[in-house]
Amino acid sequence: MKIGYCRTSTHSQDHALQLDALQKAGCDRIFVETASGTKADRPQLAEAMAYARAGDQIVCYSLSRMARSVRHLLDIGDELRSRQIGLVSLTEAIDTSTPGGRLVFTILAAMSQMEVELLRERTRAGLEAARARGRVGGRPRSLDATKLTVARTLAAEGTMTMAEIAEHIGVAPSTIYRYLPGGRSGLAA
Structure with missing residues (x-):
């Protein structure tokens, strides 16, 4: 067979x-x-x-x-x-x-x-060879320096929730918390 x-x-x-x-x-x-x-x-x-x-x-x-x-x-x-x-x-x-x-x-x-x-x-x-030319593989960061500055500013103002901030800049709330450990309280530290 x-x-x-x-x-x-x-x-x-x-x-x-x-x-x-x-x-x-x-x-x-x-x-x-x-x-x-x-x-x-x-x-x-x-x-x-x-x-x-x-x-x-x-x-x-x-x-x-x-x-x-x-x-x-x-x-x-x-x-x-x-x-x-x-x-x-x-x-x-x-x-x-x-x-x-x-x-x-x-x-x-x-x-x-x-x-x-x-x-x-x-x-x-x-x-x-790609790394030597400055190219790095992988997925691009969803929260670049500009978006991170906006997120920190909005979080410091305290007028929006973290979920609203995340929606405003187009990322998931978990991404915000990854970059701002502790949320608003992490900004004071």
Whole structure:
């Protein structure tokens, strides 16, 4: 029996490409999951592996859909091999039920891990280069210096509640309290 496993990392990604390929490969049952590949705890993967019996094959679109780390991928391969279950990757054309397939599986798993590490390295280098140019990532502050001055002035006057001040300058009351700990009484300190 061919058992398909399909995974995307986020809900905004589409499973269609993988599902089409798994159906075309003749999978009798397909387990679909939306979870990060870095998570070892993926319920649909666990269910697919528990469902498989000796002589079955677990089919995935790509090895990167099974796991992101070489160690996890090799652990999955070892467990399946010990249970006499094959692992087939459609993109890489690997079938671990053959000696050549096991060799290629191990080499490609190492290459996949290297690709992930290189991506992390490039991302880190890009962020450092951006910081060196004065660009900082993340969400912009909702309470800039001008709005903070207005909030302090209005709070000191005492004619408006903190909720009214927050509404007036367009932020949540919790933001005001984050910048003015203790509210009005914090201004006196």
